Amino acid sequence: MASPDITSIEVLRSQLAKAIQLEHATIPPYLTALYSIRPGANTDATQILRVIVVEEMLHLTISANLLNAIGGKPDLTVKGFVPSYPATLPDGETDFTVGVGPLSPETLKAFLKIERPAMAPAGKSRHVVRKSDDHSTHLCTLPEDATLRYYSIGEFYAAIRDAIVYLDQQAKAKGETIFTGDPKRQVTSEYYYSGGGKLWPIVDPASAAKAIDLVIQQGEGKTQAIFGDSGEIAHYYRFLQLDKNRYYQQGDSPENPTGPALTTDWSAVWPIATNLKLAALPAGSELYDAAVAFNSAYRQFLALLTRAYNGEPQVLLDAVPRMFEFRNLIQQLICNPLPGGNGNAAPTYEI
Amino acid sequence: MTSSPRLENFVAFSAQITAFNKVEIWGTGLADVYLDTIDGLVGAAVTDALLDAFAPIATLRSDAARTDRLRLEVFGSERLGPVARAIVKLWYIGVWYPLPSTWQEQFGPTARNDAFVPTPAAFVEGLLWPAIGSHPPGAKAPGYGSWRLPPNIPSF
Amino acid sequence: MSPFVKNPNRPDLAALQSDSDYDAIVVGSGISGAIIANELAQAGKRVLIVEAAPETDRTYEGYTEYLNHFYGQSAKDNQSPFPINPNAATPRGSELRKLDPLETNSSSYIVQSGPYVSDTVYTRVFGGTSIHWEAKTPRMLPQDFKTQTVFGQGRDWPIGYEDIETDYETAEREMGVSADVEDQKYLDLKFRDSYVFPMRGLPPSWLDEQVAQGIDNSQVELYGERYALKVRPFPQARNGIPNPAYDGGKGFEPTSAVASHQIDIGGRCQGNTNCVPICPVQAKYHSGKTLAKAFETGRVDLLSQAVASKVIIDDASGRVTGIETKVYHHVSSPAYKTVTLRARLYVIAANAIETPRLLLASGLRSKSGLVGRNLMDHAYLLNWALMPQICGTTRGTSCTSGIVDLRGGSFRRSQAAFAVDIHNDGWGWATGSPSTDLVELVDDGNKFGRDLRNAIIDRVSRQLLLAFMIEVMPSESNRVTVDPTYKDPLDNMRPVVSFAVPEYSMRGAAYARQFAKTLFARLGAEDHTHYDPSNYGFIAYQGDPYEIRGGNHLAGTHIMGSDPSTSVVDADQRSWDHDNLYLVGAGSMPTIGTANVSLTMAAIAYRSARKIIATLNH
Ligand SMILES: Cc1cc2nc3c(=O)[nH]c(=O)nc-3n(C[C@H](O)[C@H](O)[C@H](O)COP(=O)(O)OP(=O)(O)OC[C@H]3O[C@@H](n4cnc5c(N)ncnc54)[C@H](O)[C@@H]3O)c2cc1C
Numbered sequence A: 001m002a003s004p005d006i007t008s009i010e011v012l013r014s015q016l017a018k019a020i021q022l023e024h025a026t027i028p029p030y031l032t033a034l035y036s037i038r039p040g041a042n043t044d045a046t047q048i049l050r051v052i053v054v055e056e057m058l059h060l061t062i063s064a065n066l067l068n069a070i071g072g073k074p075d076l077t078v079k080g081f082v083p084s085y086p087a088t089l090p091d092g093e094t095d096f097t098v099g100v101g102p103l104s105p106e107t108l109k110a111f112l113k114i115e116r117p118a119m120a121p122a123g124k125s126r127h128v129v130r131k132s133d134d135h136s137t138h139l140c141t142l143p144e145d146a147t148l149r150y151y152s153i154g155e156f157y158a159a160i161r162d163a164i165v166y167l168d169q170q171a172k173a174k175g176e177t178i179f180t181g182d183p184k185r186q187v188t189s190e191y192y193y194s195g196g197g198k199l200w201p202i203v204d205p206a207s208a209a210k211a212i213d214l215v216i217q218q219g220e221g222k223t224q225a226i227f228g229d230s231g232e233i234a235h236y237y238r239f240l241q242l243d244k245n246r247y248y249q250q251g252d253s254p255e256n257p258t259g260p261a262l263t264t265d266w267s268a269v270w271p272i273a274t275n276l277k278l279a280a281l282p283a284g285s286e287l288y289d290a291a292v293a294f295n296s297a298y299r300q301f302l303a304l305l306t307r308a309y310n311g312e313p314q315v316l317l318d319a320v321p322r323m324f325e326f327r328n329l330i331q332q333l334i335c336n337p338l339p340g341g342n343g344n345a346a347p348t349y350e351i
Numbered sequence B: 001m002t003s004s005p006r007l008e009n010f011v012a013f014s015a016q017i018t019a020f021n022k023v024e025i026w027g028t029g030l031a032d033v034y035l036d037t038i039d040g041l042v043g044a045a046v047t048d049a050l051l052d053a054f055a056p057i058a059t060l061r062s063d064a065a066r067t068d069r070l071r072l073e074v075f076g077s078e079r080l081g082p083v084a085r086a087i088v089k090l091w092y093i094g095v096w097y098p099l100p101s102t103w104q105e106q107f108g109p110t111a112r113n114d115a116f117v118p119t120p121a122a123f124v125e126g127l128l129w130p131a132i133g134s135h136p137p138g139a140k141a142p143g144y145g146s147w148r149l150p151p152n153i154p155s156f
Numbered sequence C: 001m002s003p004f005v006k007n008p009n010r011p012d013l014a015a016l017q018s019d020s021d022y023d024a025i026v027v028g029s030g031i032s033g034a035i036i037a038n039e040l041a042q043a044g045k046r047v048l049i050v051e052a053a054p055e056t057d058r059t060y061e062g063y064t065e066y067l068n069h070f071y072g073q074s075a076k077d078n079q080s081p082f083p084i085n086p087n088a089a090t091p092r093g094s095e096l097r098k099l100d101p102l103e104t105n106s107s108s109y110i111v112q113s114g115p116y117v118s119d120t121v122y123t124r125v126f127g128g129t130s131i132h133w134e135a136k137t138p139r140m141l142p143q144d145f146k147t148q149t150v151f152g153q154g155r156d157w158p159i160g161y162e163d164i165e166t167d168y169e170t171a172e173r174e175m176g177v178s179a180d181v182e183d184q185k186y187l188d189l190k191f192r193d194s195y196v197f198p199m200r201g202l203p204p205s206w207l208d209e210q211v212a213q214g215i216d217n218s219q220v221e222l223y224g225e226r227y228a229l230k231v232r233p234f235p236q237a238r239n240g241i242p243n244p245a246y247d248g249g250k251g252f253e254p255t256s257a258v259a260s261h262q263i264d265i266g267g268r269c270q271g272n273t274n275c276v277p278i279c280p281v282q283a284k285y286h287s288g289k290t291l292a293k294a295f296e297t298g299r300v301d302l303l304s305q306a307v308a309s310k311v312i313i314d315d316a317s318g319r320v321t322g323i324e325t326k327v328y329h330h331v332s333s334p335a336y337k338t339v340t341l342r343a344r345l346y347v348i349a350a351n352a353i354e355t356p357r358l359l360l361a362s363g364l365r366s367k368s369g370l371v372g373r374n375l376m377d378h379a380y381l382l383n384w385a386l387m388p389q390i391c392g393t394t395r396g397t398s399c400t401s402g403i404v405d406l407r408g409g410s411f412r413r414s415q416a417a418f419a420v421d422i423h424n425d426g427w428g429w430a431t432g433s434p435s436t437d438l439v440e441l442v443d444d445g446n447k448f449g450r451d452l453r454n455a456i457i458d459r460v461s462r463q464l465l466l467a468f469m470i471e472v473m474p475s476e477s478n479r480v481t482v483d484p485t486y487k488d489p490l491d492n493m494r495p496v497v498s499f500a501v502p503e504y505s506m507r508g509a510a511y512a513r514q515f516a517k518t519l520f521a522r523l524g525a526e527d528h529t530h531y532d533p534s535n536y537g538f539i540a541y542q543g544d545p546y547e548i549r550g551g552n553h554l555a556g557t558h559i560m561g562s563d564p565s566t567s568v569v570d571a572d573q574r575s576w577d578h579d580n581l582y583l584v585g586a587g588s589m590p591t592i593g594t595a596n597v598s599l600t601m602a603a604i605a606y607r608s609a610r611k612i613i614a615t616l617n618h
């Protein structure tokens, strides 16, 4: 195995904390795009986005299980955990940004990039050097040196997978293991809202590898296959259906889905501002207060998740009604016109 | 939704008669749909009269004072009262209930005379449900097991 | 698991007519028909399902259309999601009115010949009434199977609880029942030692808790015996948290929504509080989930928009030789083609009104003369009140808990047993709340703004509706008949129903009213119950007013027994008179006790499927 980037358990923990941040970082863009759809319109896009959001929550939980398994402590309330949008993600030699905005052909393009990361060509380094010349949040950076990024999200996860194997082998040589976490901190299927059988306790390299594979498979597909082992369609292809205006079914080639047709009416979307910040709202207005109220509801939700990931898995069941509560708050913001005719408001996710 | 002064007045009036704030009224996404519906039913002249009657009331400081004046000049008006009551019901449950026949005899027939839902979203956005800390049946589901907790009835 | 649906349609009528290679024809795509079709298909048999309704909701889009239709209706009666289809009409409560003595009302699809007018319904869409049902799934009590022997009332079943206990388990697996076994062990109900339900029980509502705090462990006395009361959760066929201990530790995977592409919705109930008339996410079981598996085998075909109109019999052998079926082209036109469909064996699973209707319209009364007789349905008596405290009414599944302590006991010698539902959806069923409350507060109460908002909280969030589901025993004069005077647009005779609520049930109703008053007193709840003499369900009994509502639990019109002279089918639901004909459904049940009928109906369908497969293999 190539020499891993992650050479100590502490670094592995910090990289897993970044994985949690990364999995979460996709939720605000997806959620906002989902709720930007006008009521009754675009039922196909709605279903597709909804499922993906639910699975991103699952991935978030899996990353927390991974961190817990090696004795770490997930914390979704640390400053900077929620990126300042637009956030920057690596895509091979170049970066791309993902923001909070309405569903549109452009947002769909960014979503496709998130879900189908390019892997470094054989023989090429999985790192790229890039100067941080802006203030946006950069995800998928290397340990210690934030100017170094992984080539892609895929490489970021591959490095974690390699490190788990590598570090556990080293530990085994000393008669130890890196899986020192309390198994009671693992969140299992019965606490998770939807999706039976997809959360298992992570206790050894095998269960950890299986978990990482699930995250990767649900995202980009299993070695480019449209459907994963459980017959489930990968996020990348779910999104691609919106581009191809047709559903995939078993046996299809990526170029040519043959399932039922679908259509997206890109105009049946509320004209919400992209990457809106509180500063753009008149201070003291009802609208400002509503945006602040949303952010504080979201902060409470992250605090609940943190508890769920720190030994109180049953709290996840109570967190679920919260998620529905802010669906209502987001929809409310999205229907409100911004002063001055600049489209509609949106959640700002300034946590 | 593009805003206009008339629509903004309608939102302010709606907020006052439902006890929801303007962000919540806009937040239904239905203010323009409802204003169009009402104009179509009773004629823009009646709606304008309603909004004009509310304009001076809107400037009053205390809610109690606004309520008193609304009783006298809007809800107690032969012409405006039944329309205002229909608007309250529309916001709360998403159904336009027909105006009394006496109103139609005196002020002219409305374009439709049956109870109807202007758009499926109207039912889903009914204010009655958030008022009682609940959700409309069949929509905005609050999540598995949420029903075992006490209701979260918003203060206002 | 989210089942994909294959397209199973066979539109080629000519080819279909000459296809004599089906092992079975199943009429009806409800729970009963779906179970039979799927069991047969899994056993390698070839099946044709004949369904009167269009198959639009077989896909997710069609199903979603119902939902939009539902949102868009100003009066949300319980059939409102389902469009009007005169060619295969569905009864609707809104069509009913009170009858004068000896009057017959034929303006509704079911011709009501009285004296009592029932607002009971079923739904003729793909998936039958299961699209619409509430999905409560209690088992019958062991004592319910032998009420004649034990209480001198009703009839005994030819089989007992022990005979169908494993079929109950199979039905609970297929329908995905959520319940905790500890909660369900009461009276004489028993479960296999290691048994757990597929999914954990749904949490009781906050309203349930408030009622429980007021009445748990209090007692009532009835005919000298004391009964302790307790609020208990009901088993429900809707997806909850899978129980890891299910199936000897193998666990359970819930079946989510059916669609022609992957949507992954409905894996768990979200509390839409709209189980009746339609669950938006399909967390509630409907027979489309079973049918999706059946279609997956490739051995089950579907002929939709096809109304079975005559069962053709060979006079010499008494065997069925075909089913004459009218296939219409569009719901808005009565134009149709008639085809005769053939198979080795025939299963009619069209429900307890439509199955006897079809038989009687075919001139088949059975030697016992009992086809259509012994019509049963639970009699519902509603009682409603305002709790002293805010209870958060209108949240949760339609009903999570109830009081079941009077489902059984020695009092059943004299009066009907009942189960009580605590309705999470408030007074809606009784009064049309909350829209009626709103209209009253605004129009009569002159409320708006803050006053209105406060008044709405006060009026709706404290509502408590107790629905008493009262047992009705079989009686030959309660019946479905046909009459050539009353036909539908396809020239099929419509069902004519004559029904009277038996005295035994009215004694139960009278006690139910008294019991409700006792509970309200214990809870400090304000009784708002009133029964309106102009309502079609109004009954004066011993000088007191009652309104009896239909229970939608239609049963008993082709009753099962061990003697061909006093029953229509045997314990396997095979017709005594026609040995390749099975009448499958709640119509076969000799009594219904105080259990919503469908779980038991599903259990006996599994029993019949075994018999049918054995016969076909013979
Ligand atoms: C509001 C409501 C709530 C309910 N709640 C519960 C509950 O909580 N628990 C419970 O156990 N039960 C409940 N029920 C009852 C339950 O729905 C029925 O017992 C069950 O669905 C009946 O299933 P079935 O397959 O026998 O008949 P159905 O579901 O009625 O299916 C019959 C099928 O046959 C078709 N058909 C009819 N005639 C013909 C013909 N001539 N040719 C071709 N096809 C035909 C129909 O279109 C239909 O698809 C409820 C019912 C209602 C209406």
Ligand code: SF4
Pocket (backbone or CB within 6 Å): B141, C238, C268, C269, C270, C271, C272, C273, C274, C275, C276, C278, C279, C280, C281, C282, C283, C284, C396, C397, C398
């Ligand atoms: S409460 Fe809602 S999600 Fe649950 S079964 Fe009923 S309608 Fe479906």
